[in-house]
Amino acid sequence: MALISQSPRQHASIRSAPTRGGGSMRRRRRRKQIRLLALLAIALGVAGVVWISTGRSSDAGGVEPATIAAERETEPETRVAAATSQAETPRPSRPLPEADRPVSRPSTTRTPDPASVVTMGRSPAAEPTPRQTAPAASEPERRPEQRPQQQSSRPTERSEPAPAQSTIAASPERSTRTTATTSAAPVREMIRQAADMAARNRPVQAREIYNRALLDQRTTHSDRAMIRERMAELNETLIFSPTVVDGDAFTERYRVQSGDTLVRIVNRQKLAIDWRLLQRVNRMDNPSRLRVDQSLKIVRGPFHAVVSKSEFRMDVYAGPVPEVDARGRIVNSGHAPTFIRSFPVGLGEYGSTPVGAWLVRPNNKVINPAWTNPRTNESFAANDPNNPIGDRWIGLDGIDENTRSLSGYGIHGTIEPDSIGREMSMGCIRLLDGDVELIYELLAEGESIVHVVP
CATH class of the missing domain: 1.10.10 (Arc Repressor Mutant, subunit A)
Structure with missing residues (x-):
């Protein structure tokens, strides 16, 4: 008789029981492994993201590029300075000013441009001279760079700063003014x-x-x-008011006589002025209305002028002719002229107004002159509002070695007020309309001298 334990069904149940239990255990282990792998992958992913974001933020902060730039820019300097032991602290301070001036950076890391070599006559070794003014350059670095320059390309390098020195030497009076x-x-x-x-x-x-x-x-x-x-x-x-002040050597009182006119008074008294000046100072509306025994103020000339080209100014003097030295200064030789007034002037383009002494040409003072442009032959009639020389002309004759051979120069007005204080004429002296009218009345033909000085 078979036992219960020996029945086939029982054996099957007994054999199948451990098989079911073993499979579930393996499945549980695989699930745990998968979970661990997933967690590990997530952890690695998070770590990667953090690492990448940290690297990008450090790049965005600009620390490393600044350090690299500092190392690159200071690399040529360390070659000249023989690799000094200064580290980290001076490096960030040097490239910062240079970063704001990208134009000056090539001079420290590259050879000079071909254009600068041609104009300056410098070799690549001599180019670092501009770094003398750069704030990043130190004194030990300047010295070895200057010495090769003094030995190479010396004639052309000396010739380059020469214009600045000659400009200073050409105006000694201006340099003394500053000191x-x-x-x-x-x-x-x-x-x-x-x-x-x-x-x-x-x-x-x-x-x-x-x-x-x-x-x-x-x-x-x-x-x-x-x-x-x-x-x-x-x-x-x-001078220019009706008042006569006692002791004034240039003015006096005059009593009008029968038959007098302003022209006759000027000629008889030998005043060496234009009669319109008497009309001006006596505030006369109608110069033909003179009364016998009328009191007039008369002004005695002649008057002379000194034109300073560097100052664009005309100074008028009364009394003796001004003596001018080689620098254009009036010499006080005891009996000196008396300053009266200044006027702004315009002069010839490109410095073409000749320096020297001039005499106001006899019979060559004209009101509302007709004029022909000597360059274009364009003619302007008298009273033409477009006449470039205005409504007054005072002809000049050269009287010294610099001006004696010259002709066609004069003093005149202008229709271009903006040209006063500038070099825009063909060589003549320009004044504003109101100023040239007064100069016309002050300067006498054949007697007044005009000095043009540098």
Whole structure:
């Protein structure tokens, strides 16, 4: 009789039981492994993302490029300076100014452009000279770069800065103006005395003292400008007003006689002025209405002019002809002329107004002149509003070795007010319309001298 344990069904159940249990265990292990792999993959992914984002943020911060730039830019310097032991701290400070000036950077890392080699005559070894002004350059680095320059391409390198030196040497008066800030003590004392005389209503004495200070070579440029302004104010009363001040050597009272006209008064009294000046200073609306025994103020000339090309200014003087030295300064030889007033002028293009002495040509002062352009042959009739020389012409004759052979020059007005203070004429001296009218009345034909100085 078979036992229960020996029945086929029982054996089957017994054999199949461990098989089911073993499969489920394997499945559980695989699931755990998959979960671990998934977690590991997720962890690796997160780590990768963090690493990539950290690398990008460090790139965006600009620290490494700045360091690289510092190393690249300082690399040529370390070659010249023989690899000094300074590290990390000076490097970031050097490239920062250079980064703001990309134009100067090639001079430290590249050879010079062909154009600079041609104009300057420098070799690549001599090119680093511009780095002398760069803030990143240090003194030890400058010295080895300058020495090769002094030995190579010396003639062409010397010739390059020459224009700047010649420009300074060509204007010694301007250079002294910048250094001399105050006039000498005697000049300052004269200015003080003149101001005191003016305050005490003694304009003739004030003008005399101011004039001595103006012609003193120790007076600074700024003080001369101030003196000219003060003297012009005094002369508005002394010369150009109806008032006659006692002691003034250039004005006096005149009693009109029977048959007098302003022209006759000027000629008989030998005033060496234009009769219109008498009309101006006496405030006469109608110059033909003169009364016998009428009191008039008369002004005695001649007047002379000094034109400064560098200052674009005409200074008018009364009395003797001004003596001008080689530098264009008026020499006070004891009996000096008296300054009257200044006028701004326009001059010839490209410096074409000739330097030298001129005489106001006899019978060559014209009101509303007709004029023909010598370059284009275009003609302008009298009273033409488009006439470039305006409504006054004062012809000039050269009287020294520089001007004697020249002709066609003169003083005139302009229809281009903006040309005053500039070089735009064909060589003549231009003035504003109101100024040229007064100059026309002051300068006398055959007597007034005009000096044109540098």
